[in-house]
Amino acid sequence: MPAWTPGSPEFSARWALDPTIDYLNHGSFGATPRTVLARQSELRAQMEAEPVEFLARRLPERLDAVRERVAAFVGADPEGLVFVPNATHGVDAALGAMDWSPGDEVVHADHGYNAVKKALLRLRHRYEVTTVAAVVPFPIDDAQQVIDAFARAIGPRTRLVVIDHITSATALIFPVTELVALCRTRGVTVLVDGAHAPGLLPLDIRAIGADFYTGNLHKWVCAPKGAALFWVAPAWRDRTHARVVSHGYELGLRAEFEWAGTFDPTAWLSVPAALDHLDELGASALQGHNHALVQQGRQHLARALGVRLPHPDHPSWYGPMAAVLVPWANAADAPGLTARLFQEHRIEVPFTAYDHRCFVRISGQAYNRPAQYERLAELLQRWR
Numbered sequence: 001m002p003a004w005t006p007g008s009p010e011f012s013a014r015w016a017l018d019p020t021i022d023y024l025n026h027g028s029f030g031a032t033p034r035t036v037l038a039r040q041s042e043l044r045a046q047m048e049a050e051p052v053e054f055l056a057r058r059l060p061e062r063l064d065a066v067r068e069r070v071a072a073f074v075g076a077d078p079e080g081l082v083f084v085p086n087a088t089h090g091v092d093a094a095l096g097a098m099d100w101s102p103g104d105e106v107v108h109a110d111h112g113y114n115a116v117k118k119a120l121l122r123l124r125h126r127y128e129v130t131t132v133a134a135v136v137p138f139p140i141d142d143a144q145q146v147i148d149a150f151a152r153a154i155g156p157r158t159r160l161v162v163i164d165h166i167t168s169a170t171a172l173i174f175p176v177t178e179l180v181a182l183c184r185t186r187g188v189t190v191l192v193d194g195a196h197a198p199g200l201l202p203l204d205i206r207a208i209g210a211d212f213y214t215g216n217l218h219k220w221v222c223a224p225k226g227a228a229l230f231w232v233a234p235a236w237r238d239r240t241h242a243r244v245v246s247h248g249y250e251l252g253l254r255a256e257f258e259w260a261g262t263f264d265p266t267a268w269l270s271v272p273a274a275l276d277h278l279d280e281l282g283a284s285a286l287q288g289h290n291h292a293l294v295q296q297g298r299q300h301l302a303r304a305l306g307v308r309l310p311h312p313d314h315p316s317w318y319g320p321m322a323a324v325l326v327p328w329a330n331a332a333d334a335p336g337l338t339a340r341l342f343q344e345h346r347i348e349v350p351f352t353a354y355d356h357r358c359f360v361r362i363s364g365q366a367y368n369r370p371a372q373y374e375r376l377a378e379l380l381q382r383w384r
């Protein structure tokens, strides 16, 4: 048991969330503890007190210190790690590092995130690249089904495989190390989209062995919005450039990515405060607690909705997020259901669309309480 009392009003007040809302959607944008926001305000005050000292003279060395800490937390070498505003930027930078020719193929999971699919669509339009979906069944009960789906999709023209570490609509943890190993045997480049991974699970980016890895720090590390990482394997470091060109062009990854013109770097500089908060709660105790919340929550929902659970009940399959089928709705209903629950009942939870079906995706964070999932389940049972 953790030494803190999760879900109590006093404990939940660590986060700036509105206590009158049942906020079951940590997964979309995270939520930032007040201590971290206070640190960000302090940094902003320093920046405004002397912008030149803050931005022109001291920023690189301060970011290097943050980089050391983040690199240790995610198992990456600091030389290959840069800060970006979000995982979308990381994905875009990786796609931009490759030279494309007409007929090249990119494999991605059909569970992939819509914005990433759009980035691939742009490659199609610009370079006549073909995209191929690895169709991963859902419900699913064997990790080998994920590997087989990618193995079938990779072909002789495949240049890049994009692997979600944790899928968005279905909240599945993919067996990412095995998938990267598969790509290695087929000789293709790999980008891991770990948008949800930092802080959600123990992360060892070097051990995963991809060419590119990107992940958000504003979701499960609870850093301010706009904090994310992009890691580049040694073989790619000289060939990877920021899309926005500024003073740092050709001066290395840090110089290129961490100054794309004047901006507010305080989200990046506040990451140590978020890691301090995580350390205070204990990352592993928190991950276990959040998983248990969602484990119970998804059971309530599956019972209320009269559906089977879509994947085995083991932490290798899911962490603090889970998706449950809503049998009486279809994919097109998802946005309306999300809006209705919020407007009528002040419950913030996303309904997601995958393969023409509609799912409700719950998140669990230490500010949540089991009663919030029970309330959601009762409502959805009535809505049947």
Ligand SMILES: Cc1ncc(COP(=O)(O)O)c(C=O)c1O
Pocket: 027, 028, 086, 087, 088, 089, 112, 113, 115, 116, 164, 166, 167, 168, 193, 195, 196, 216
């Ligand atoms: C799998 C996946 N990839 C990429 C993203 C994009 O993250 P961001 O909007 O922070 O760039 C998300 C967002 O939730 C996601 O779930």
